Amino acid sequence: MPADKAGIIPRLRPRSAFPTQPVRPLNERPMSTVLRPSACPGLLRIVQALDGGICRIKLNGGSISADQADAVADAAELFASGAIEATNRANLQIRGIGQQSAALIERLLAVGLGPRTAAGDDVRNLMLSPAAGIDRQMHFDTRALAEQILDTLQSHPRFHQLSAKFAVQLDGGEALAMLEHRHDLWLSAFERDGEVLLAFGLAGSPTDRAFGAVALEHGHALVVAVLELFLESARPEQTRMRHLLDELPLSAFLEQLRKHLPIKALSHWQRTAAADDLHIGVHPQNAPDRVYIGAVPALGRLDPAMLRGAAQLARRFGNGSLRFTPWQSLLVPDVQASDAAQVLEGLEQLHLLTRAAQPLSRLIACTGSNGCGKGLADTKQDARHLATLLPSALNVHLSGCTRSCAAAHCAPVTLLAVSAGHYDLYFRDATLPGFGALHARNLTIEAAATLLAARSRSPLDA
Numbered sequence: 001m002p003a004d005k006a007g008i009i010p011r012l013r014p015r016s017a018f019p020t021q022p023v024r025p026l027n028e029r030p031m032s033t034v035l036r037p038s039a040c041p042g043l044l045r046i047v048q049a050l051d052g053g054i055c056r057i058k059l060n061g062g063s064i065s066a067d068q069a070d071a072v073a074d075a076a077e078l079f080a081s082g083a084i085e086a087t088n089r090a091n092l093q094i095r096g097i098g099q100q101s102a103a104l105i106e107r108l109l110a111v112g113l114g115p116r117t118a119a120g121d122d123v124r125n126l127m128l129s130p131a132a133g134i135d136r137q138m139h140f141d142t143r144a145l146a147e148q149i150l151d152t153l154q155s156h157p158r159f160h161q162l163s164a165k166f167a168v169q170l171d172g173g174e175a176l177a178m179l180e181h182r183h184d185l186w187l188s189a190f191e192r193d194g195e196v197l198l199a200f201g202l203a204g205s206p207t208d209r210a211f212g213a214v215a216l217e218h219g220h221a222l223v224v225a226v227l228e229l230f231l232e233s234a235r236p237e238q239t240r241m242r243h244l245l246d247e248l249p250l251s252a253f254l255e256q257l258r259k260h261l262p263i264k265a266l267s268h269w270q271r272t273a274a275a276d277d278l279h280i281g282v283h284p285q286n287a288p289d290r291v292y293i294g295a296v297p298a299l300g301r302l303d304p305a306m307l308r309g310a311a312q313l314a315r316r317f318g319n320g321s322l323r324f325t326p327w328q329s330l331l332v333p334d335v336q337a338s339d340a341a342q343v344l345e346g347l348e349q350l351h352l353l354t355r356a357a358q359p360l361s362r363l364i365a366c367t368g369s370n371g372c373g374k375g376l377a378d379t380k381q382d383a384r385h386l387a388t389l390l391p392s393a394l395n396v397h398l399s400g401c402t403r404s405c406a407a408a409h410c411a412p413v414t415l416l417a418v419s420a421g422h423y424d425l426y427f428r429d430a431t432l433p434g435f436g437a438l439h440a441r442n443l444t445i446e447a448a449a450t451l452l453a454a455r456s457r458s459p460l461d462a
């Protein structure tokens, strides 16, 4: 059945169920009436940590204009500690917010970084490639469809019942793509007989088996139908798709879905592997003589000067915008190839890492005990120390506790804190849940570095 004009499938939910009144501006609405309780930070919900309040700024497709980036830098400097984090969902966070949280929020809303509706902030969780629209391998430019999906997520109160962690991935088939994060629903573009189709799956990633495919024009209707079916089928405690599918046979879910839109059978489809390291350094775009340049702030942390400096480079050499990535890094897109060396130099002067061979560019670490009450070790300081000891760049994740805030995937190597300066060492193993296979217990950073150096001759990062 085709979607109606607003993209909502009539048999799932009558149009009258959706609001027809204009949405009042966020700053005219009492926050208590629009925000639901949640432990997750949002732009309007400042969550307290050891080092002060945290505000999470969700970016559409990771994109932010240079002027907006300046506003984030100003807000972090004026109303918080100045610490800015690039997250593994390609968003930004401001940490260390004190008494002036209202002024900080107002500053961010004024430059258009807020959600369309306050209750919609939690659910605008849509992952795109950071190279959407400019990638040389993509099958289509995902940005228009993404805009439509984000608009629906924010506009329809029904979808505000979704968990703040419920997330969708829209993959255009780009070479630069995060394929390791699991999403409640994923869509992945491919071509068959000259037509672009969207393969899709639930509770996984595009490297998993696809359950079917839809025509590109049905992409929005598919997202709406899956979310509606999830909300109709899941009990309140089943907040994620995997919880529902633990109980409901997949075949039953798909049978319901087929009643709402045409789904094509799909056999032998496999997502092309994404290349490693395309988020760092200089890479050609789909337009001649254009490149994007990726840079990694060490351990995902920026200060206001770094963000302002990157914004200024984007104004001078790019298209006046930056894109943040799920590798906790940023891109300066649309740079003339002949200007790439100047941009690289500018990023390096800002203390951003631009070479994948730099060990620190491959390490990730959560906030740790320096800013989080659950942290058993100062993971960021320990990661900096580890980077000085490793002979080559390895993908290592340091986690202050089992919650694994810094990584939405299982890293090839995980150091899990057990006490200050001491970690258990795990190696990823596809047959094991969690961090993988436990290799050694209670290691100091020096001992972990020695073990990793010895092991680096084997294919840890495969």
Ligand code: SF4
Pocket (backbone or CB within 6 Å): 366, 367, 368, 369, 372, 373, 374, 375, 376, 399, 400, 401, 402, 403, 404, 405, 406
């Ligand atoms: S992983 Fe644990 S220690 Fe690290 S930030 Fe999350 S809750 Fe805190």
